[in-house]
Structures are given as C-alpha cells and as structure tokens.
Amino acid sequence: MVRVTFKLTEVGRIELDLPTPLLFKEVLRHCIARTGYIPGGYIAVRKGKVVNLGDMVEKGDEIDIFPALSGG
Amino acid sequence: MFSLLRINTATGETRIEKYSSKDFLLGGRTLSSRLVSREVEATCDALGKKNKLFFCNGALAGTATSSANRLSIGGKSPLTGGIKESNAGGIVGSRMAEQGLRCIALEDAPTGDSAWKIVVVGKDGVQLLDGTFLAGKGVYEKSDLLTAQFGKDAGCITVGPAAEKLLMASGIACSDPHGVCSRYAGRGGLGAVMASKRVIAMVILADGKHKPAFTNKEQFKDESRRVVKLLKENPVSALFTKYGTAAMVDICQSLHVLPTRNFRHGVMEGAEKINAQTMYDTIKARGGEGKTQHACMLPCAIQCSNVYPDEGGKLLCSPIEYETMALMGSNLCLKNLDTIATMNRIANDAGVDTLDCGAAIGVAMEAGLADFGDDQAAIGMMEEIRNLTPLGRILGSGCKVAAKVLGIRHAPHVLGQAIPAYEPRGTKGMAMTYLSSPMGADHTFGFTLRDEAKPLTKEGKVGLSKKFQVIGSRMDAMGMCNFVRYAVRHDMTPLLNLIKSYYDVDITANEFDDFVKETLRIEHHFNTNAGITALDYRFAETFYDEAQPETGEKMDITDEESAQARQW
Numbered sequence A: 001m002v003r004v005t006f007k008l009t010e011v012g013r014i015e016l017d018l019p020t021p022l023l024f025k026e027v028l029r030h031c032i033a034r035t036g037y038i039p040g041g042y043i044a045v046r047k048g049k050v051v052n053l054g055d056m057v058e059k060g061d062e063i064d065i066f067p068a069l070s071g072g
Numbered sequence B: 001m002f003s004l005l006r007i008n009t010a011t012g013e014t015r016i017e018k019y020s021s022k023d024f025l026l027g028g029r030t031l032s033s034r035l036v037s038r039e040v041e042a043t044c045d046a047l048g049k050k051n052k053l054f055f056c057n058g059a060l061a062g063t064a065t066s067s068a069n070r071l072s073i074g075g076k077s078p079l080t081g082g083i084k085e086s087n088a089g090g091i092v093g094s095r096m097a098e099q100g101l102r103c104i105a106l107e108d109a110p111t112g113d114s115a116w117k118i119v120v121v122g123k124d125g126v127q128l129l130d131g132t133f134l135a136g137k138g139v140y141e142k143s144d145l146l147t148a149q150f151g152k153d154a155g156c157i158t159v160g161p162a163a164e165k166l167l168m169a170s171g172i173a174c175s176d177p178h179g180v181c182s183r184y185a186g187r188g189g190l191g192a193v194m195a196s197k198r199v200i201a202m203v204i205l206a207d208g209k210h211k212p213a214f215t216n217k218e219q220f221k222d223e224s225r226r227v228v229k230l231l232k233e234n235p236v237s238a239l240f241t242k243y244g245t246a247a248m249v250d251i252c253q254s255l256h257v258l259p260t261r262n263f264r265h266g267v268m269e270g271a272e273k274i275n276a277q278t279m280y281d282t283i284k285a286r287g288g289e290g291k292t293q294h295a296c297m298l299p300c301a302i303q304c305s306n307v308y309p310d311e312g313g314k315l316l317c318s319p320i321e322y323e324t325m326a327l328m329g330s331n332l333c334l335k336n337l338d339t340i341a342t343m344n345r346i347a348n349d350a351g352v353d354t355l356d357c358g359a360a361i362g363v364a365m366e367a368g369l370a371d372f373g374d375d376q377a378a379i380g381m382m383e384e385i386r387n388l389t390p391l392g393r394i395l396g397s398g399c400k401v402a403a404k405v406l407g408i409r410h411a412p413h414v415l416g417q418a419i420p421a422y423e424p425r426g427t428k429g430m431a432m433t434y435l436s437s438p439m440g441a442d443h444t445f446g447f448t449l450r451d452e453a454k455p456l457t458k459e460g461k462v463g464l465s466k467k468f469q470v471i472g473s474r475m476d477a478m479g480m481c482n483f484v485r486y487a488v489r490h491d492m493t494p495l496l497n498l499i500k501s502y503y504d505v506d507i508t509a510n511e512f513d514d515f516v517k518e519t520l521r522i523e524h525h526f527n528t529n530a531g532i533t534a535l536d537y538r539f540a541e542t543f544y545d546e547a548q549p550e551t552g553e554k555m556d557i558t559d560e561e562s563a564q565a566r567q568w
Helices: A024-035 B022-026 B028-039 B092-098 B139-150 B187-196 B217-233 B235-254 B276-286 B322-327 B337-350 B354-366 B375-387 B390-395 B399-406 B428-436 B461-477 B482-488 B493-503 B509-529 B541-545 B559-565
Strands: A002-006 A012-016 A042-046 A062-067 B002-008 B014-019 B053-056 B071-076 B083-088 B101-107 B117-122 B125-130 B155-158 B172-175 B181-185 B199-204 B291-294 B305-309 B315-317
Touching (some): B022 B509, B028 B071, B071 B092, B083 B172, B139 B337, B235 B291, B276 B291, B276 B305, B276 B337, B315 B337, B322 B354, B390 B399
Parallel strands (some): B002 B101
Antiparallel strands (some): A002 A012, B117 B125, B172 B181, B305 B315
C-alpha cells in the first residue's frame, strides 16, 4: 500500500495498492487516474525529503503533495 | 511622456520633469533602482541629505489590469548599507497614475530638528503642510487622522514612531483600498529614510484627472481579460486565493525548513496550530470582519490577503503573511495565531518590519531575555519597540544590531537584513538567493524552493537561483504583484501585449529580461561602490559550523559560488 495525500486540496488522502517498487511518476499517474485531479506545480515530500518523478516508491511509503506556492 | 515629480524636502521647491525612455515606461523597480544608481552617491549616509527616496508606480498602474498597482520605493538602505527596493500594494500607485505621475522623488533633507511635514500632491500642485500633529502617534491613528483630513480615497503614505527615531527596521505604510495604511514596504529601513527628510506623511489626493491614453483600447481590454483568465485558471494562483501565503507553513515544516527557535531548527512541534488551515478555519468560525480572501489593491483577481479577526469578530490584523507567521511564530516557538496577529498589529502600528523584528526577538530569546514559546514576553517585546524603550530601539534596529548588543553569534541575516522564512541550511537554493540578492536576505526574488529536486545539495544552485532571480524580478520590474508570475512564468506575452496596446511600444521577452538583468547588475554595482564586498555576502559563521538538527546540513556555499550568482 502507498499512501498519497494531496495537501490543501479537496482530494485529500488516497491509498493505492500498487506493485512496488514503482517510479513516483507512475504513482502520480495512478493518482490522477483515480481522482481526476491534476496537480499544477507541486512539491512532493516523503520523510522530509523531496520526491522526484524518477524516484522509486516503496511499499508503505507515505507521500505528501503540496501545491507549489511561495511566501510573500 | 512620463512625469517625475521632484520635491526638495529642505527648501520646499518642486519640479516636474518629463521622460519617454523605456525605464520610465516600465517604472517599478526598473526605474527606482536606476534613479538610485544615477542620483544617489553610493557612499552617502543613508539618513543624510544626499540620499533620495523614489516612489515609482508601474507600467500598467491606473488601468483595469489585475494586480498592476504595486508601488516600488527605492533609496539607499540604512539597514544594509546598499541599494534598496521595497514594494507594497495598496492604492498609492493608482492615485499617482491618476495625477499623471510615474515617480515622486523626495530629495535633500532639512535639519533634524525641523518641523514634520505632510507632502500633499493633488491636481492643483504640491503643498507641504505642517505634520506636527501626527508625531509620536501609531500608524493606525496617523492613518485615521490622514483619512479625516484628506478623505478615505486619498492615497496615503506614512511612517510609524520607530521611523521617527530613525530605527533601521522601520518601513513605509501605504493606504489599502479601505483607506487604512496597512500595506507595507517593510524591508530595508526606508521608513527611517523618509523620516530623516522630516516627511511624516505623503498624500496623493483622489482628485487626479489623468486617464490612460490607450493606443488600442479594445486590445488592451482583451489582454487584461486574458490575464484574469490566466490567473483564475492557474491552479497555484487559485490556491493563493483560498489560503494566501500561509500555505507555506505546512510545506516548510514538511521540508524541515520552517525557521524555529532563532533559526536553530527547521521543524516546530505543533506547527499545525499556526498553519493555513487553522487560520482559514479560525477566520471562518469567528466571522465578523474576518475575511479569508481580500484584495490589497484594486483590481486584483488573486486576492491572497486576509483579515484576521479577534474572538469577537473585530479586525485584529490585516494581513497576516507566511513570513510573519514564521518569524513571529515558529521562530519564537509560538503556537497561537492570536499572539502572532497581535504582534503583527503592534508592528504595523510601530511601523516596523515583521521579519526583522521577529528575527531580533528570536535573538533576544536566545540571549535569555525571555523563554522561547512565551507569548506574553514576545508581545511585550513588541510593545517595547512601539514604546521606544532602550530595548525596543535595539530590537527595532533589526537582528544584526540586536545580536551584536546581546552577544549572540547566531544572527540570522545577510547584509544586515533578516533571513526570510526558509531555513537556509535545508534549502541551498534559497540560501544561494539570500547570498546573492543585492537587497540583503530576500525571498521575493530567486524563489527556488518549489523547484529544488535536491534542496540539501548546493550543486546546480547557482544556475537555479539565477534563473529564478530573473523570473522573480520580472513582476517587480514593471510594478506587478509577484504572484502574477505563476500565470506568465513561461510566457510573458500577455503582459508585453498589454504594454504594446497601451503605449504602442514593442518590448520583446528577451529585451524585457535584459532590463531585469541590467537592473540586477546596476544594483550590485551600487553596492560595490557603497563599500560592500564579497565577504559581506555571508551568513553568520554558526550556520557554517553547526548542522541543522533535522537535516544534518551545514552551510557549505563558498564565497566564489555566491559571487557567481551575483554576476550579471
């Protein structure tokens, strides 16, 4: 199971039962297919570290996806 | 032709000059920094008569284009010793446009014991009125008095009691659309520069008759609508509307770069108590005058500002921005939005920058003057600033001065300006930007955080920072709100088309970026002439010696690398 939470959106948390390890871009593709939600700019974070599209996602990973905002 | 109104604050003489060059067309930071560079002696005393203060609106000011009425204020900074451009929303930029003005310059200075003046600009000319009745009062009271005398539609600019005492963290407050001087050009101590000229307020009357003379009005309308559409459809801009900049609390906490405990840590336990969702829910629950979205200028399709109410629903502070929530919140280990809002309100009333004062209080807490997490002590220190006590004057001079006086080595600043709300050891891109900004540590340009694939490594960050220094400076360059950049990040055509249909002047995207780069080059050149060297673009040594606990990272950017990021 991989858990992905789209922070500050209506989508919230989704759980994906996927064969792992899997590239994050594939995980993201599954998220979009499941929810129909296409994040614009985003920052994906797992245990305090940025997750990039080419990174591997493992079973049990929890990933937070934030909209890529900035301060002002 | 674009008009520059010069006001000699010593003699009272005024003069209008006309220009037609593209730097005057663009206005904003493009113009303010060029004027500072051309006309201010770089080695001068920032609080002396040789410094000048330039108020510039932008290319699309006074039109119906969304988010186009920022006011750029430029001069030599008493805080950094270098060039400064600080900008604010509000209505002053559009009032200037209605008077047919691109820039107002405050020049020279009377003696330090001269009477306070109010500069009044209207269709019938310029008046210098006695401003003694405003002296010593807080900005909110000053704002009310100015509104009573000049009307709520006048564009007012004023400074607080901190500026009157020439404190280096003092800012300049500008009228919001409701006539309240709450929109701050906060950084760099420009409030003290204005006060050094014995100008306590400047008022742009709402009697201006100047209308935009569009070359192609229909095309301009179409292009303006296109900008609004882009802003509405852009998912990032749309989220700003709901949560404002406060959304950064969760992002920075997650990335371990939320300034905590005087920039010792990047994570605060309980940060969710001050995050965007909590603020949104609190404002909604309290109702009354509270607003989760609010426009700092008109018109604006983003409306990222807010009105934070007290428990009774009365306005407590507007706005509360992420940088304040971090520097006056997590950086002090405070977990109460009401406390942060109260401190912010006091800062607005005293007329000081929330970042520099938040950082100074963090230093004071590390020095043992109060405990981290002590809400009442933090509010008390802000009261000391407003009341101009000896400690308050130290804190109101920014964190570098506070650290020197209080014996703290871990002073979070670059060039004397407090580090914004991204702990630099955990984001080397932002660190590179802090070290390469001509303004001192600055977050509004060179914002790399959202595009750093590996925030903890410095590799590639010279190029990344420079890329975003250009992207982030584009909006300042023409007086637009910085958040419009998300909608035109990959294509400036909509804004350049607006310029074409307004002025019948072609500016290509490359030419526009050349203006941006030239501005940065000019600004760095001014700093060099002011005596700022490569050795000044450093963090406190503790950032290089001590690892941030959550990331294990030390600062490792060299002088040579940061120098590369300042090359244009």
